Amino acid sequence: MYTFTAQRWNRSRTxxxxxxxxxxxxxxxxxxxxxxxxxxxSAYYSLTRYDVLRAPRFIxxxxxxxxxxxxxxxxxxxxxxVYLVVLGVPAGLVVAFLLASLLNRKMKARPLFRTIFFLPxxxxxxxxxxxxxxxxxxxxxxxxxxVKSWGLPVIPFISSMQLAKPSLILIHMWTQGTAIIIFLAAxxxxxxxxxxxxxxDGANALQRFWHVTIPICTPAILFVTLTGMIGMxxxxxxxxxxxxxxxxxxTEFFSLYLYRNAFQYFKMGYASAxxxxxxxxxxxxxLLIFRSSARWVYYAGES
Numbered sequence: 460m461y462t463f464t465a466q467r468w469n470r471s472r473t474x475x476x477x478x479x480x481x482x483x484x485x486x487x488x489x490x491x492x493x494x495x496x497x498x499x500x501s502a503y504y505s506l507t508r509y510d511v512l513r514a515p516r517f518i519x520x521x522x523x524x525x526x527x528x529x530x531x532x533x534x535x536x537x538x539x540x541v542y543l544v545v546l547g548v549p550a551g552l553v554v555a556f557l558l559a560s561l562l563n564r565k566m567k568a569r570p571l572f573r574t575i576f577f578l579p580x581x582x583x584x585x586x587x588x589x590x591x592x593x594x595x596x597x598x599x600x601x602x603x604x605x606v607k608s609w610g611l612p613v614i615p616f617i618s619s620m621q622l623a624k625p626s627l628i629l630i631h632m633w634t635q636g637t638a639i640i641i642f643l644a645a646x647x648x649x650x651x652x653x654x655x656x657x658x659x660d661g662a663n664a665l666q667r668f669w670h671v672t673i674p675i676c677t678p679a680i681l682f683v684t685l686t687g688m689i690g691m692x693x694x695x696x697x698x699x700x701x702x703x704x705x706x707x708x709x710t711e712f713f714s715l716y717l718y719r720n721a722f723q724y725f726k727m728g729y730a731s732a733x734x735x736x737x738x739x740x741x742x743x744x745x746l747l748i749f750r751s752s753a754r755w756v757y758y759a760g761e762s
Contacts, residue, residue, distance in 0.1 A: 505731035515728060522732035532708065532716065533733075539624065540713040543694055544744075547628040548687045552680065555635035559642035560668070573643075580636035588700035591630055592617075595701075617702050620709040627710060630697055638683045645679035646672065677756040685748060692741050713737050 480487070505522055507515035526533050562573050579587065595616035597603050603613040616626040649672055657667045673680075695714035698704070704711035704719070717737070721730035 501731045501734055504728050505735050507728045509728040509731075510725045511727055512725070518728075522729050523736070525729075526732060526736065532711065535708050536711050536713055536716045539709070539711055540692060540694070542624055543628065543712060544688055544691045546625075547631050547691050547694075548684060550628055551632050551635050551638065551687055552683055554632045555638035555683065556642050556676070556680070558635070559639045559646055560672070562639065563643055563646045573639075576639055577636035579634045584696040585700065587630070587634070588697055591697075592701060595626060617710075618706055620706055623702055623706060623709045627694075627698060627701070631691070638687070641679050641683055642676065645676040649675045674757045678758060681748070681752050681756050685745060688744055688748065689741055692737060692744075 504515060506517060506519055508518050508521075509515035558576055562569065562576065566572070582590075593599075594601050595603075597613045597615055597618065600616075602616075606613055615622060617623050653671050653675070654667050657671050662670065693714050694712050695718065698710050698712055699715055699718070702710040704715050713733070714737075717730050717733045720726045720733060
């Protein structure tokens with residue numbers, strides 16, 4: 460009797476499992492075809508010399524060895540990308556949090572201001588690039604037009620090796636609408652009772668902001684930091700449209716160099732090795748942020 464019941468139970472579980480797999484089979488097929496296979500193929504191609512026109516030839520770790528020992532451009536690319544991440548992510552985070560704090564206060568036309576600050580996220584990258592190309596233009600750009608009217612020398616924003624990366628970071632700070640929305644949601648969850656208690660204890664507005672508001676919002680800060688870091692390591696569109704890696708490789712970032720090797724030089728094996736190095740770098744930075752988060756992220760309900 461026990462064996463018969465167990466067999467029926469196993470058959471019922473098997474049928475349920477098969478039905479479940481049948482229902483999610485479109486997703487499974489898509490995941491296998493568009494995620495698992497590309498990952499496996501990329502890992503294999505990174506160990507080959509492959510130029511699309513000829514069959515891949517296995518060369519072991521030569522692509523990785525060449526990247527770290529012979530490719531001088533790769534060192535510049537790595538330096539440019541780390542610069543962008545280390546300066547761009549905190550700058551965008553601070554701007555987004557401060558703007559969210561302002562937009563969380565009672566003011567006239569607050570919905571309008573929130574919409575205005577979110578609009579840059581909705582603007583297509585190509586349109587944004589053209590707008591900023593005009594803003595930064597040394598001959599007729601809006602900023603340099605004012606600078607020249609004051610009798611000062613023009614500012615070569617994206618044509619200067621020293622200013623090109625800061626100019627791109629400035630654009631990144633302009634497109635923080637998504638982070639602002641996330642921070643607004645976090646700020647509205649800050650218990651008013653904690654602020655009132657701090658006020659009763661004699662804390663001024665700045666102290667309440669630093670010791671109450673920011674700690675409560677640290678989970679959102681962690682999320683924005685992680686997503687911003689991952690996005691900046693993969694920074695491509697505006698850099699390619701505005702500078703194409705110039706001037707003199709000052710804005711040759713990781714994704715630009717990967718794209719150039721894959722689709723201009725047709726060095727698919729080399730580009731695959733670059734992609735896996737980028738994955739490892741992002742993984743290391745993510746783990747470091749998570750390991751450090753225990754020291755500064757506060758979760759409500761923790762003792």
